[in-house]
Amino acid sequence: MxxxxxxxxxxxxxxxxxxxxxxxxxxxxxxxxxxxxxxxxxxxxxxxxxxxxxxxxxxxxxxxxxxxxxxxxxxxxxxxxxxxxxxxxxxxxxxxxxxxxxxxxxxxxxxxxxxxxxxxxxxxxxxxxxxxxxxxxxxxxxxxxxxxxxxxxxxxxxxxxxxxxxxxxxxxxxxxxxxxxxxxxxxxxxFRPDGIVTFGDIKEKALSAVTQGLPWFLPTLTAATYGRRYGESYFFGAGTGVGKTDLFTQEIVHTAIDLNEKCGLFYLEQPPVETGKRVAGKLAGRRFHVPDDSWSQEELTDAFEKVEASGNVFMYDSFGSTEWATVLAKMKYLAAAEGVKHFFLDHLTALAAAEEDERKALEKITAEIASFAQANNVCMYVISHLATPEGKPHEEGGRVMIRHFKGSRAIGFWAHFMFGLERDQQAEDIAVRQHTTFRILKDRFTGQATGKTIGLGYDVESGRLFEQELEESPMFPDEPGEGSNDF
Missing domain, CATH: 3.40.1360.10 (Dna Topoisomerase Vi A Subunit; Chain: A, domain 2)
Incomplete structure (x- = not known):
């Protein structure tokens, strides 16, 4: 030695x-x-x-x-x-x-x-x-x-x-x-690498009864999509002020209160106090965020305490950080520690705003959103801003297409469903201004819902959306690839 x-x-x-x-x-x-x-x-x-x-x-x-x-x-x-x-x-x-x-x-x-x-x-x-x-x-x-x-x-x-x-x-x-x-x-x-499974591995789940997913607050959307399933990601696109955040908030109340499911709210450009008032408002059928005489303090308190008592709503205060790594860490915590099953992110574009290459950042974030949903068996709901279309602006009722979504290539690939909202905010007729066309742009589950539309009306007093017959409107020309199930 x-x-x-x-x-x-x-x-x-x-x-x-x-x-x-x-x-x-x-x-x-x-x-x-x-x-x-x-x-x-x-x-x-x-x-x-x-x-x-x-x-x-x-x-x-x-x-x-x-x-x-x-x-x-x-x-x-x-x-x-x-x-x-x-x-x-x-x-x-x-x-x-x-x-x-x-x-x-x-x-x-x-x-x-x-x-x-x-x-x-x-x-x-x-x-x-x-x-x-x-x-x-x-x-x-x-x-x-x-x-x-x-x-x-x-x-x-x-x-x-x-x-x-x-x-x-x-x-x-x-x-x-x-x-x-x-x-x-x-x-x-x-040893078998992750991601490789046999029929024996999936037999028990595969042979179990096929069940309807969780309902949306819109019955027609539930019927078209067979409901919502854990592990899926849903992307919503609309022009500025068209009503996507309003639709989000109504879905949150339906999910948290009516279905008793835990929800995580990540509104990156809206303080929690305002978000809380809007959620309570959807529950009570009152626009608590509007300073008029249409509601009372007692109604606000009652609705707010009902949401609080449910224990189903968690909000992220984004002040100081809209970095995706930070947001994802908070989501992982809520999923693991609090049992949150539904995550509402408004909006995707804010996460990539400070990145040098917005497109690459959106592609990476979108892939990680889908991965998070599947790995944690949760539902992800994501609002995306739209690029300016060539023709009629989205704020004037221009049709929403997959390619209008910022980061559309990645969203089109990873999303289980993509939805577009269209509304002419500049119409002279108030009925037209308050009518929204909800368009299903992509359906990965069956493909059957792709291209279907649902008419939505808006009740000013309650601040709630409701289904109504579609307004007559000029036919939009079909464009290559739009409404297909290629992704």
Missing amino acids: SAEFLHGQPQALTKRGLSEDTCAKFRYTVGEHHGKPVQIANYIRDGEVVAQKVRYAGKEFNVRGSLKGAGLYGQHLWSPGRKIVVTEGEIDCLTVSQVQDNKWPVVSVPNGAQGARKAIAAELEWLEKFEEVVLLFDMDEVGQSAAQECALLFTPGKCKIAHLPMKDPNEMLLAGKARDIITAIWNAKV
Whole structure:
């Protein structure tokens, strides 16, 4: 042994539940360094110590020699055979070997989860000679993520990942669950990358009864879309002042109060106090945000307290931050901690306003919105601003098309449904000014609803939208790609 390496003697590690025989087999020794007791993990190549991990009291350690090229801990003990277990650390390696009477191949990566992929890649040729490789890393997020990354290195079908009911093998040993470690190794599942499923994986859900989704506040929209389903994302587009935020707010009240579902409101250009008044107003049928004599303080208080009592409405105060990373973090919290199932975002364009490349930013954000909805099994409702059309302005009743949405390429790809609202705010006839055409631009679910329209009226006293027959209007010319289900 080189003079730079420390000398020690194998002895039982009682606090770890490890015997002297186990330590001796792996040349895991106890010695001194500068008068302090240390544990020494010897890395051996061709019968010689090439590196040492020296562990001090607590979790401090240093490396003597070089772990580069030193291989996996314990690798010198084994020849390729049927099965080998790879752990995340030396103590776990000793643990797994001991519970198998020190008879079966076990090794450890030298630098924990963070260096696992690189270490296994360096010794992949040797590991591939075993018929089966079982990764038994720590059960925390870091360890399991590393196991997934390492498993991708192996020939498909060769690598398995084992799971324990506790953090790591040594914790299991100290808890008297040595046999459960062996069971976990034998029950390890062949690694399959995320996103790959079999018919067996989906059988139970696929064979369950097909049910109608949650209803919208518009019965015709419910019938056309078969309702709303968790995991889906819905995008709404309209010109400025056409009424998309009004429609949003009415849907929030229907969802939170009538359906008793938890909602997260992310109105990025409207303070929570105003949002709260508008939500309470939709519930009461009063325009509480309008300073006139059409409502009383008692009505406002009563409606506000009803929404509060439901416990179903959470609002984001965007003052100081409309960055998407911040908004997404708040949404993840509400989904995980509060059980929120419906997220209303008004509006998408505000999230990309400060970005150097708005188009690229919108594409990234839209993809992450869809991913968030599916990963957390929630519904996402998103308002998008529109680009200026070539013909009649949207504020004068111009038809909304998919390509008018800012970030339309990404929205068209990721959205489950896209809706457009059209209203002529400049019409002389007040009935026309208060009439909205709600257009279904995209239906990924069945494709049947694409192109359908619903007439909406507006009651000035209550501030509520309601279904009404469509007003007669000139036919809009069809444009290539619009209303199709190509996305």
